[in-house]
């Protein structure tokens with residue numbers, strides 16, 4: 067039976083529909099894990115909320131906007147310092163987040179005055195920033211604060227600032243995926259078309275769905291520059307607010323994360339006729355394919371081939387060194403969704419690493435279609451997995467390395483299995499040619515490091531044999 071009821075799920079048998087084992091000889095057209103539905107009560111989800119999808123994933127990467135969170139201060143905690151998107155203006159997204167710090171009295175009597183005051187305070191404190199993303203949260207949405215009216219009033223009082231309101235409280239969807247959607251559509255509805263960008267190249271693109279995690283966007287920028295392609299806006303890694311208002315002027319939308327940003331690419335196609343081209347930016351073969359596709363669109367294939375040859379000459383020997391040593395290592399990927407399909411085949415082809423289990427927090431059915439198509443037989447595919455399921459899957463597949471976030475990462479460390487931060491990376495960037503060498507190096511270092519074996523040794527044992535073996 068390809069849909070698996072794990073032992074730990076015997077009290078919540080509905081979970082069986084979310085756990086798939088791709089078996090040899092079996093047609094994959096019949097089965098997919100159910101996805102993008104509400105978490106089953108009793109299952110301790112690892113998902114984020116809808117607000118998180120808007121703020122932490124997309125809006126927060128914009129480099130010159132104040133991020134104002136209208137809610138209790140706790141809603142801001144998991145945004146400041148937890149996401150690694152550096153910027154070329156002093157890393158403002160890494161350093162600052164603003165909160166209205168709502169307390170009980172504000173919930174009882176309303177928080178609009180407090181919000182207005184907080185917005186003025188923020189603009190006064192950082193006069194170089196003239197734009198703002200303003201988010202509602204569960205409590206302020208529930209009490210019905212009219213944040214739009216407050217934003218409008220402030221913009222009248224301060225005509226030199228612009229505020230984008232994101233009304234996407236945590237409860238508004240089943241996961242962070244809802245926040246992606248709301249922010250994408252809101253931005254194209256309200257802000258795109260507001261600025262006319264300066265065009266400096268006959269070839270222009272928007273790079274959509276890449277958030278400059280540990281410098282990914284900065285690394286890719288080098289490629290576009292060498293190819294003579296102007297990136298009008300990067301949605302949203304290292305992006306400026308105004309560059310994102312000029313998205314309507316690009317000739318092509320190049321989409322990396324189709325899950326978090328496919329919506330805006332589709333809208334830009336419908337409203338401005340800009341074609342959409344999806345690429346993968348992790349892995350040598352995928353990155354080369356992506357460059358080829360973009361260059362073919364503009365008829366500059368020779369430039370693309372020259373760039374690929376140059377990059378491969380520089381980085382392939384290093385990748386091959388790691389590949390030789392990583393062959394047959396077993397990896398689990400437990401992240402949001404897209405990284406499952408971006409990575410499973412690229413680590414297999416480029417590093418010889420086998421992906422034996424994958425869990426998606428919020429991927430939709432189309433993500434699982436891609437994941438299962440690109441994934442291996444004998445691999446487990448889970449939707450919205452919980453902690454007990456992670457433990458059981460570890461016993462079933464014995465991974466050498468797990469790509470996941472710090473929460474689950476801390477758990478697996480206790481089982482003496484190395485983990486790599488699959489969301490924010492360990493020593494990134496991981497995109498592009500150089501990035502994939504970084505990723506291979508991190509896997510190599512993690513799997514070779516003796517610390518996990520050493521941690522399992524009881525040092526009260528008189529014998530040092532185990533210790534020697536571990537080293």
Ligand code: CFM
Nearest residue numbers: 123323326401402403404405489
């Ligand atoms: Fe896209 Fe992303 Fe991802 Fe994502 Fe995320 Fe992310 Fe992710 Mo963490 S935008 S869907 S909502 S590739 S934060 S940078 S790593 S879960 S698989």
